[in-house]
Amino acid sequence: MALTLNDADQALLRGELGDGVAFAMRVVTRVAQAMGARDLLDIVGAHIDSCLYHGPSGLDFVRRLAQGGAQVQVPTTLNVSSLDLLHPELYRGDATFAAEARELMQGYESLGCEPTWTCAPYQRMDRPAFGDHVAWAESNAIVFANSVLGARTHRYGDFIDICAALTGRAPAAGLHLDEERRGTVVCELHGVRDALLDSDVLAPVLGYVVGAEAGSQVPVIVGMPPAQPEHRLKALGAAAASSGGVGMFHMVHSTPEAPDLATALHGGKAHRSVVIDIDRLNQARRELSTGVGQPLGAVCLGTPHYSIDEFEILVNLIGGRAAHRDVAVYVNTSRAIWNEVSLRGWARVLTEARVQPVTDTCSYITPVMAPFEGTAMTDSAKWAHYAPGNIGVTVHFASIESCVESAVAGHTVIVDDERWFPQ
């Protein structure tokens, strides 16, 4: 199955927009061939993960792209970087690494990308519409775009994201195509108490199980109450894209391509059906928690970046109290959301509560946390999954209610744990 390029694609390959764009087009065509695409398609936007620094190869790549004055062809947002530019005093890492990370960030800005520095570009007013083709990288953003917005992006990694943005083209393959969006693994929730179904803590744990079950297939979740709010769908997708390679999920009665099970399955049959019961959920909770029983040293919230709704929940739960002196509390968010938090007067409330905002980056990808004894508590399955390998901490996964009560008390306090009992 050969890839057909149109005249405009071939002009880019020949270098009519410069060497950098020609290089980008070569990468797009090679990835399209690896995906088995027959054509490329036009995209209306891109989100770039390549701006997070992993070493000199990232700089070599962006310098190669910049040759000939290359500029993105579509509106393009940037993912988290390795640095918090608004709170630089938090950085505890190597100065050379920081300088190189900053150079990488500037490299992507010079290509015309917007310096948004967030893993949650969908928490903005101008997000892709249902059916729009985009090229998004960052696993949680990919799964949100496909599942919650009904926009269409394949699971793009670093490099291809910016190459698509510079050419305005992406492979007509994978999750861009109707047939690839069909649900294939039915995940049916059974025997879960109403109190758990009604709480924020279920979504990340359920997502972690769904990702492990679905791998890189498209799961369909059955048994959740209808019209789940976006912050839960975000947490679920982020977890599923950590334990598995999920690029899209359907949740019946909550996501736009799943008004009912038959529609999510495109009228066909699932390859597999699995029942997810309370035992399986509790097993996942144990897998996520490597530091249960250790003293509490820190609380980390906001992975993916906290939304306005999540800040409202946090401010209400804190209720005018403050975190204990022995526990450092961090909340990751975008500079755009933090600006809105400030305008609502919540930034002052959170500062008085001894909550440290982290913007532009995330507390598990770069050394911003002060050293602490004991374990870090989080309400994020994604943070719980990656933090032990990335920054060498142990984790206690818990609900946002438990995170707040523990932060205030200065030791582990578990709230409403009977939600996790069998029905």
Added chain:
Amino acid sequence: MSTLQAEVVVGGVASGPIVVLDEALSFWGGFDSATGAIVDAHHPQVGVNLAGTVVVVRSGRGSSSASSVIAEAARLGTGPCALVMRDADEIIATGAIVADELYGHVLPVLLIDEAAWPALAGAQRASISLDGVIKLD
């Protein structure tokens, strides 16, 4: 010695000892490009070094940054010499393609059926040809 025919995702010639991974691996957050070791605390083979090996793994995991980590490992010479997978993973393939475009570093990525798993799991070394033939011994 036996041979398998794989589907070529990114073509190239390579040979090395086989490491069969029992679970999916995210190269970002799960693999340290400075050392070549698996660092995912949740992975059953945490600590195993993948430098210069033919890695056999059923699938990748979510992270988009895996492409960057694969390219950086290629630059440093700490990465696998080939990847043999069951499920296509374009994030991994993209890392291999960019390693080639930037550095001329060849990292073949191949797909095999589940049926070929026992043969791969039972072999010590693999040699991979440009057309996707895997020689095992």
